[in-house]
Amino acid sequence: MPTVYCMPITFPETMTESTKPTTISTEEQRRRKREWYIVVAVAVAIFVVTYIESHISRISTNLPAATNVIVFGLININIILLILLVFLILRNFVKLIFERRSKIIGSRLRTRLIVAFVSLSIVPTFLLFFVVIGFINKSIEGWFGIRVEDSLQGSLELGQNYYKAISDRMVIYAKQVGEKLAKEGLTNEDSDKVRAYLEGKLSETGSSTIEIFSANRDRVGYVIGSHVNQNMVPDIPLESILNAFEGNASNFIQTLEKGDVARGVSPFFSNDRKTVLGVVVVSYYVSRSLISKMREISTAFESYKQLKILKTPLKASYFTTLLIVTMVIVIFAIGIGRYMAKEITVPIQQLAYGTTEIANGNLDYRIDIEARDEIGVLVSSFNKMTGDLKATKTRIEEANLDLKRTNTELEQKRRYMEIVLGNVAAGVVSIDKNGNITTINRVADELLGISAGISLGKNYKDILRPKDEHFFNAMMTEMKERGVENLERQVQIDVKDKTIPVLINLTMLKGDEGEYLGMVAVLEDLSHLLKSQRMMAWKEVAQRIAHEVKNPLTPIQLSAQRLSKKYRDRFSGEEAHIFDECTRTISKQVDELKMLVNEFSNFARMPSANPMSNDMNEIIREVASMYHGHQKNISFNFNLDKTLPMLDVDREQMKRVFLNLIDNSIESIDGAGIITIDSYYDKEYKIAKIELADTGCGIPEKDKPRLFEPYFSTKNAGNGGLGLAIVSEIVADHRGYIRVKNNIPRGTRFIIELPVKSI
Amino acid sequence: MFRVFMFLIIAFSLHISSTSVWSMDAMVDNVFMVNNTDDMQVSFEIKNAFTKEIEEGIKSGMPTSFTFFVELYRKQGFWVDEALASQIFRHTVKYDTLKEEYEIILEEKPQNIIRIKDIEQTKKIMASSENISIKPAYALKKGEQYQLRIKATLDAVNLPFPLNYMLFFVSFWNYETAWYEKEFVIQ
Numbered sequence: 001m002p003t004v005y006c007m008p009i010t011f012p013e014t015m016t017e018s019t020k021p022t023t024i025s026t027e028e029q030r031r032r033k034r035e036w037y038i039v040v041a042v043a044v045a046i047f048v049v050t051y052i053e054s055h056i057s058r059i060s061t062n063l064p065a066a067t068n069v070i071v072f073g074l075i076n077i078n079i080i081l082l083i084l085l086v087f088l089i090l091r092n093f094v095k096l097i098f099e100r101r102s103k104i105i106g107s108r109l110r111t112r113l114i115v116a117f118v119s120l121s122i123v124p125t126f127l128l129f130f131v132v133i134g135f136i137n138k139s140i141e142g143w144f145g146i147r148v149e150d151s152l153q154g155s156l157e158l159g160q161n162y163y164k165a166i167s168d169r170m171v172i173y174a175k176q177v178g179e180k181l182a183k184e185g186l187t188n189e190d191s192d193k194v195r196a197y198l199e200g201k202l203s204e205t206g207s208s209t210i211e212i213f214s215a216n217r218d219r220v221g222y223v224i225g226s227h228v229n230q231n232m233v234p235d236i237p238l239e240s241i242l243n244a245f246e247g248n249a250s251n252f253i254q255t256l257e258k259g260d261v262a263r264g265v266s267p268f269f270s271n272d273r274k275t276v277l278g279v280v281v282v283s284y285y286v287s288r289s290l291i292s293k294m295r296e297i298s299t300a301f302e303s304y305k306q307l308k309i310l311k312t313p314l315k316a317s318y319f320t321t322l323l324i325v326t327m328v329i330v331i332f333a334i335g336i337g338r339y340m341a342k343e344i345t346v347p348i349q350q351l352a353y354g355t356t357e358i359a360n361g362n363l364d365y366r367i368d369i370e371a372r373d374e375i376g377v378l379v380s381s382f383n384k385m386t387g388d389l390k391a392t393k394t395r396i397e398e399a400n401l402d403l404k405r406t407n408t409e410l411e412q413k414r415r416y417m418e419i420v421l422g423n424v425a426a427g428v429v430s431i432d433k434n435g436n437i438t439t440i441n442r443v444a445d446e447l448l449g450i451s452a453g454i455s456l457g458k459n460y461k462d463i464l465r466p467k468d469e470h471f472f473n474a475m476m477t478e479m480k481e482r483g484v485e486n487l488e489r490q491v492q493i494d495v496k497d498k499t500i501p502v503l504i505n506l507t508m509l510k511g512d513e514g515e516y517l518g519m520v521a522v523l524e525d526l527s528h529l530l531k532s533q534r535m536m537a538w539k540e541v542a543q544r545i546a547h548e549v550k551n552p553l554t555p556i557q558l559s560a561q562r563l564s565k566k567y568r569d570r571f572s573g574e575e576a577h578i579f580d581e582c583t584r585t586i587s588k589q590v591d592e593l594k595m596l597v598n599e600f601s602n603f604a605r606m607p608s609a610n611p612m613s614n615d616m617n618e619i620i621r622e623v624a625s626m627y628h629g630h631q632k633n634i635s636f637n638f639n640l641d642k643t644l645p646m647l648d649v650d651r652e653q654m655k656r657v658f659l660n661l662i663d664n665s666i667e668s669i670d671g672a673g674i675i676t677i678d679s680y681y682d683k684e685y686k687i688a689k690i691e692l693a694d695t696g697c698g699i700p701e702k703d704k705p706r707l708f709e710p711y712f713s714t715k716n717a718g719n720g721g722l723g724l725a726i727v728s729e730i731v732a733d734h735r736g737y738i739r740v741k742n743n744i745p746r747g748t749r750f751i752i753e754l755p756v757k758s759i
Numbered sequence: 760m761f762r763v764f765m766f767l768i769i770a771f772s773l774h775i776s777s778t779s780v781w782s783m784d785a786m787v788d789n790v791f792m793v794n795n796t797d798d799m800q801v802s803f804e805i806k807n808a809f810t811k812e813i814e815e816g817i818k819s820g821m822p823t824s825f826t827f828f829v830e831l832y833r834k835q836g837f838w839v840d841e842a843l844a845s846q847i848f849r850h851t852v853k854y855d856t857l858k859e860e861y862e863i864i865l866e867e868k869p870q871n872i873i874r875i876k877d878i879e880q881t882k883k884i885m886a887s888s889e890n891i892s893i894k895p896a897y898a899l900k901k902g903e904q905y906q907l908r909i910k911a912t913l914d915a916v917n918l919p920f921p922l923n924y925m926l927f928f929v930s931f932w933n934y935e936t937a938w939y940e941k942e943f944v945i946q
Binding site for chain 2: 156159160163253255260294295297298299301302303305306308309
């Protein structure tokens with residue numbers, strides 16, 4: 001039994017356990033188990049059906065029971081297997097149709113192959129089938145043709161007529177003998193005359209025996225031919241004699257073991273024909289050889305008649321047999337077709353599936369089909385290709401991993417460098433040999449006035465301002481001319497609206513082999529350095545002034561007072577007035593000088609900050625309260641942030657900051673005005689911001705850059721222009737920052753920013 | 760699996776149905792019983808025993824047989840009935856085309872071959888069984904309930920080999936009557 005399987009193959013994204021070629025899947029095991037069930041069920045069914053049929057059927061009772069069982073068993077096996085095959089084939093066809101509809105890979109090719117095989121087998125098989133059926137039909141019709149029937153009928157009638165003629169002759173002979181005996185009056189005598197007559201008649205007619213029965217039923221005459229004996233022609237049945245005595249003549253054929261006997265029985269009557277005088281029986285023995293010949297004719301006719309009755313079933317039987325054979329051929333053709341199709345399409349399906357798997361990245365997929373033909377070569381090549389692909393992929397992946405690792409390290413280094421560059425106070429710019437910027441940090445961006453993030457990859461000539469570009473070009477030219485690889489120059493660079501001193505260190509970059517790679521420039525902002533140098537210089541100056549100036553001041557003042565005391569009386573009038581005014585002026589100027597010297601001295605010896613946790617709002621209120629009632633034309637507004645946290649500041653120094661600032665504001669206000677002090681806390685940057693705004697005359701823009709330098713004042717201040725310098729110093733000591741802005745609509749606004757967690 | 764078993768059942772049913780066709784008309788009738796000391800004599804006949812096809816088959820010379828089954832049981836309530844006696848015998852007819860006469864062999868009456876030319880008389884003899892003697896294992900007792908069962912089957916026309924195999928599915932001459940069952944009590 002060819003078992004045809006049709007395994008629907010779909011293509012999942014990745015290979016599942018069931019499709020692994022080296023293991024038997026659970027589905028496969030289940031299928032095999034199911035097939036075993038079917039085999040067992042079919043075997044049981046065949047056994048049961050055979051058993052039942054051999055018991056219930058009476059067709060072949062003349063055959064041994066074992067033969068019946070074998071025959072029925074074979075028939076049942078054939079029928080059931082045939083039906084099973086048809087079922088399996090149909091099922092597979094249905095599956096094939098569904099596979100085609102589902103567009104499963106390989107189904108089209110399989111269908112085509114099966115259709116080709118089936119067409120190749122069905123067409124000639126059915127052609128042969130119909131031709132053979134035609135022949136059989138014609139032959140069977142020929143068997144039962146009219147001629148055959150007529151000839152058989154004629155032969156049979158010949159035999160029948162033979163028997164009939166003999167019988168008829170026998171009864172005629174019997175009548176003749178009876179009439180003769182009645183006429184001659186030889187009725188009751190067994191005389192020699194009668195015997196002679198009977199023997200004469202026997203030889204004349206060729207009969208086997210002639211018997212005469214008297215009226216009292218006794219056989220009174222009996223002659224037998226020499227060619228027969230009494231065993232061949234036994235006594236006639238009594239019923240026939242009795243029937244004849246009733247006046248009826250009859251003839252019949254008596255069938256005996258040794259042959260047939262034709263009997264003619266006739267009564268003979270008295271003259272008045274009213275009395276039966278006796279009965280004559282003439283018998284003729286029909287020899288066995290003659291009977292067998294006639295029996296052959298009759299058997300042939302009987303067989304013919306039986307076959308004629310069975311003509312239609314016989315045709316049906318032949319038809320069925322032929323049909324079964326045809327079906328077997330067709331089914332086997334289909335089975336072989338499916339097998340061949342499977343042999344071809346399954347590897348193709350596997351290949352297609354394999355390509356899908358490989359396309360999905362599963363390079364472990366292998367086709368597990370053993371074939372020695374070209375498909376085997378194809379499968380082997382495919383498996384080799386997959387293996388090679390996997391090896392290559394593994395190598396690429398390893399290389400990729402190395403590359404990634406290196407890249408990560410480089411990226412880490414780059415980021416580290418970026419962080420370093422981003423956090424150094426100096427600006428760093430590097431260019432390649434083409435002049436394109438390869439590195440630039442935030443400080444460099446600020447110093448060179450470049451928007452952050454747009455300069456990388458661009459040529460420095462396109463990015464730098466003409467003035468800056470000129471510096472760089474000049475330095476490079478100088479390096480070229482002098483043949484040095486490093487050059488340092490201090491230049492003034494415009495940053496926003498101010499010009500700051502910058503130290504540019506330009507270094508040539510060279511590779512391991514000395515090839516030119518580009519330039520790196522380090523830009524250092526010198527403004528803070530210069531400022532602190534200036535501040536230090538000022539402090540030293542102040543200290544020396546204080547030292548040099550303060551000493552002679554007291555003798556001058558004392559001398560002036562002594563002059564006034566000793567020589568005042570010597571002058572009068574106008575002179576006295578001049579003298580007084582001069583001595584007062586000397587004394588007053590000495591006081592002012594003292595105060596100035598003290599300021600210088602204080603500035604030079606300003607103590608370092610001693611920060612402690614303080615409430616800045618409270619410090620502001622405390623300072624402002626000192627002005628309460630003294631400045632009637634000036635009002636104070638406070639917008640203080642209650643959420644402002646405690647700050648680590650030196651209370652006294654901070655008070656001095658606000659005193660100086662408020663003094664400045666009061667001085668700048670001519671007449672009435674408003675001083676506004678705001679505080680608020682920037683949670684994001686953790687900065688406390690205090691803004692002090694006045695509605696005074698404001699500060700010209702040109703003075704703003706030097707506003708916080710010592711001895712710089714926009715007016716003739718009594719503190720020698722050190723107030724804002726001290727403020728700036730204190731704020732700087734607290735790691736804060738102070739700047740000045742114009743107040744809207746008028747006046748000045750000082751903004752102090754202090755870190756909340758300073759020191 | 761379900762589909763496979765369904766298919767087997769259908770195949771089996773089709774196959775079985777093709778092997779036996781029952782005559783709906785033939786039946787056991789006119790049953791008479793006579794209880795003697797030693798045996799019991801039963802007479803009966805089969806009504807509508809001959810169909811047109813059977814008659815035609817017989818006339819074409821096919822030997823045809825009726826097999827009769829006569830069984831006697833003692834009723835035992837809910838228990839299985841006890842078989843007391845059974846008789847199986849056969850009537851066979853064969854038409855002699857040469858002599859144009861029917862040769863009937865009645866198995867219950869050995870040494871007696873009946874030859875007659877009349878088909879109607881032949882049919883009557885074939886379908887009738889008279890005074891069939893059934894000898895039970897022991898004498899029937901008064902007051903006990905017994906059951907007589909009679910069935911007749913027309914054996915298939917004995918086709919010559921290999922027609923008997925070729926035409927194994929041709930079964931329209933085969934039939935058997937239903938069991939005739941009659942319960943009685945000996946008085």
